[in-house]
Amino acid sequence: MILENKHIVLGITGSIAAYKAASLARLFIKAGAEVQIVMTPSGKEFITPVTLSALTGKPVVSEFFTANDGTWHSHVDLGLWADLMIIAPATASTLGKMANGIADNMLITTYLSMKAPVMIAPAMDLDMFAHPSTTRNIEMLKSYGNIIIEPASGELASHIVGKGRMEEPEKIFEYVVSFFEKQQTLSKKKILITAGPTYEKIDPVRFIGNYSSGKMGFALAEECASRGAKVTLIAGPVSLETKSPNIHRIDVESAEEMFEASVEAFPSMDAAILCAAVADYKVKEQAKEKIKRTGDEMNMLLIPNKDIAAQLGQMKNKQLLVGFALETNDEESNAIKKMEKKNLDFIVLNSLNDTGAGFQHDTNKISILSKNGEKEDFPLKSKKEVAFDIINRIFN
């Protein structure tokens, strides 16, 4: 089932339709999702947290702190935990606060910290829904990428008939299911991803390495896995964890090990995305014992490592091959040269001249260049969002 193990934050606000949120939560739970309810204070006037926590098996979050022991409820953690946030019902007041960033309750702070897609099911009276301020707020929310589940027409709480009723839970549920199904577009694909640095041993205690944290490659692996792909992630030495069961992780240390693992895995893959920062050189002869300090100058003879991307470029049959280029100068022309030399279909360019881009940051700023000569530039975004953009582009 598509919702199995999905993490859904269900936001509930102060509308008469709040009672329908209980049915919605139940549908999600029955489909195998984990649901965390976040309520506004007025939401609790319409449906009790006891009902909702009994349905979801999790305490409802409503306040910033638990009154009796001061435990802080982290909206940031919820933003990272969720695969989807859905606010149903969303009142006119909540829409306005969301659109304008008025973070005066836990639901809005969670929304503002949310890394996952956000769906909003408005519920209000006919005239409130038709008011220009509501229309403007909804347009603003759409412009942020939020998905609006249009209200239905029917008898409203005021007994007036018109548009404003929150869509029925079954319909919202179907909407969510088809949303996740669309995300599963890579379900038949096997994708190889390299990530992180490589360490080239000099002696038993020293190595040649680089600053790659693996964050970009791991974000790509999670993004592909969340769309249903079977991912083989070949990771250099990093301190990151993988979350999705769709990721088969192979830990390596040196460029040679990464090369061997990649070449072995590649023939059965549909695509490879080479995000690792692979050392171009290694020492010709590793010292068996720790090299002692003599105080004299020291020379080390370096020899080139094998180029994984170039090798896969030669082996390529029908696979899509995507490389990265981390540049400090003549960025675009260097990236194009690498794409051609290594027989890549796309190259993702990131430049150390852009603040917040490249190694270690949680953000990146990229351009995607294709072998057909197309180029698309993206603004600075979180690496999770960058991964989303890359996967959309290369599998388009």
Ligand code: PMT
């Ligand atoms: O890990 P993070 O801290 O999140 O940082 C992300 C990143 C900056 C490492 C990533 O976005 C990135 O740019 N990775 C590629 C870095 C790099 O080594 O680029 P390059 O221009 O030297 O290499 C070009 C391409 O050839 C890359 O796809 C690289 O993986 C590949 N290559 C390079 C050398 C080699 N021996 N084998 C390879 O496959």
